[in-house]
Amino acid sequence: MSDVKLAPSVSLAEATDLVQYTGQQLSYLFLGEMGIGKSAMLTALGARMPEYDCVYAEVPTFDTGDVTGIPHTEVINGVKVTRFAPNYMMHVHSDRPVLFMADELGKGSRPVQNTFLRLFHERKIGEFSLPKGSIVFATSNLAAEGLGDHVQDHLRNRGSVVPIRKPNAIEWVSWAMANGIHPIVIAWVKRFPMCLDSYTNGIEGNAYIFYPGKTTKAFVTPRSLQNASHIMWQRDKITSNALIVALSGCVGDSAGRDLVSFAETNDRLPSWDLVVTTPSTAAVPTAQDFAANFITVFSAITLVERKTLTPFMEYCQRLPKEYQGVFALNILGSPKRSIAISNRAFVVWATQNEWMV
Numbered sequence: 001m002s003d004v005k006l007a008p009s010v011s012l013a014e015a016t017d018l019v020q021y022t023g024q025q026l027s028y029l030f031l032g033e034m035g036i037g038k039s040a041m042l043t044a045l046g047a048r049m050p051e052y053d054c055v056y057a058e059v060p061t062f063d064t065g066d067v068t069g070i071p072h073t074e075v076i077n078g079v080k081v082t083r084f085a086p087n088y089m090m091h092v093h094s095d096r097p098v099l100f101m102a103d104e105l106g107k108g109s110r111p112v113q114n115t116f117l118r119l120f121h122e123r124k125i126g127e128f129s130l131p132k133g134s135i136v137f138a139t140s141n142l143a144a145e146g147l148g149d150h151v152q153d154h155l156r157n158r159g160s161v162v163p164i165r166k167p168n169a170i171e172w173v174s175w176a177m178a179n180g181i182h183p184i185v186i187a188w189v190k191r192f193p194m195c196l197d198s199y200t201n202g203i204e205g206n207a208y209i210f211y212p213g214k215t216t217k218a219f220v221t222p223r224s225l226q227n228a229s230h231i232m233w234q235r236d237k238i239t240s241n242a243l244i245v246a247l248s249g250c251v252g253d254s255a256g257r258d259l260v261s262f263a264e265t266n267d268r269l270p271s272w273d274l275v276v277t278t279p280s281t282a283a284v285p286t287a288q289d290f291a292a293n294f295i296t297v298f299s300a301i302t303l304v305e306r307k308t309l310t311p312f313m314e315y316c317q318r319l320p321k322e323y324q325g326v327f328a329l330n331i332l333g334s335p336k337r338s339i340a341i342s343n344r345a346f347v348v349w350a351t352q353n354e355w356m357v
Contacts, residue, residue, distance in 0.1 A: 009163035011171065012037050016044050018162065023135035027120040027159035029105065029151060030139045033198060033210070035221030036166045038139040042101040052099040052135070055089050059108035059138075067115035068126060086128050097133035106140030106149030113155055121158040142200075144212050165200075169193030172222055177334040182232040183302045184262050185225055187294035190326075195220040195255060207254040218252040225251065228259060235263060265291040272299065276308045279315035287320040297327045304331075306339050313345035324353070
């Protein structure tokens with residue numbers, strides 16, 4: 001089975017649903033590109049399912065004893081026997097069900113993968129069973145990426161092997177607005193959605209993304225964009241040289257330089273305080289300055305509060321019409337939705353421009 005072009009595939013949200021709603025009945029092995037957020041599924045599931053104890057197993061670091069348990073001697077009916085004490089992380093001592101994630105399963109050694117066979121199929125480790133209702137699932141990278149991932153066929157056959165696709169820009173922006181990603185990074189992804197294209201779609205010549213067999217050391221993934229955001233939040237404390245070198249080390253040279261250009265554009269814009277205190281006179285970007293408009297919109301979504309949305313709406317209506325629509329659509333898809341729909345100025349604008357929202 002080839003891992004280069006896996007179709008059909010599911011989104012991360014769909015994969016999470018599969019685990020939540022059918023994971024008690026069978027185990028899933030999710031295959032996807034590096035850095036797309038597979039490991040974060042456990043956190044998302046834990047938030048949805050608080051009655052479960054979350055267990056994260058980093059399989060490449062495991063030896064067989066980490067799964068099967070440590071042998072010890074007991075006397076039963078006067079006879080010495082060897083039994084295996086299971087690892088604490090298996091929670092066989094508890095009545096609470098377990099959400100068990102075997103991350104990077106394909107990088108585990110063959111003996112370690114063999115120790116997961118009964119766990120995958122029967123929720124058992126040796127003579128012990130996981131608590132009733134426990135869920136086991138695993139993740140791995142694509143074999144085509146050359147990272148050493150290989151899952152044996154008889155382990156695959158004990159569950160469902162499901163390819164996960166890379167999030168597209170729309171999905172990532174929605175997640176980013178809810179998770180503290182810097183607005184400059186969000187604005188850049190919104191303007192250049194091709195940065196989250198996938199080589200599995202047969203796309204060639206994209207300077208931003210990873211290609212198997214190429215020598216590119218840094219490239220754009222959801223994970224590397226989050227790392228770039230950490231740097232961007234602290235850019236006023238580091239030199240411009242450190243900024244571009246660090247960003248390039250996260251997302252590659254092309255994306256790193258683009259993000260610096262967006263940051264320099266942001267520096268020319270009026271401050272947030274100026275926008276909300278003098279919305280009728282604060283400078284607005286020209287229609288041709290797409291970077292400035294995108295940054296203005298996504299910075300506003302990040303910074304706006306109940307008391308500042310009304311003055312921002314006055315300022316927003318001085319922006320080119322299409323960017324007014326970008327603001328409205330994206331704030332409605334963000335955690336700030338409740339602020340927007342309860343604000344009179346926003347509702348009036350939306351009523352007058354309902355064709356845009």
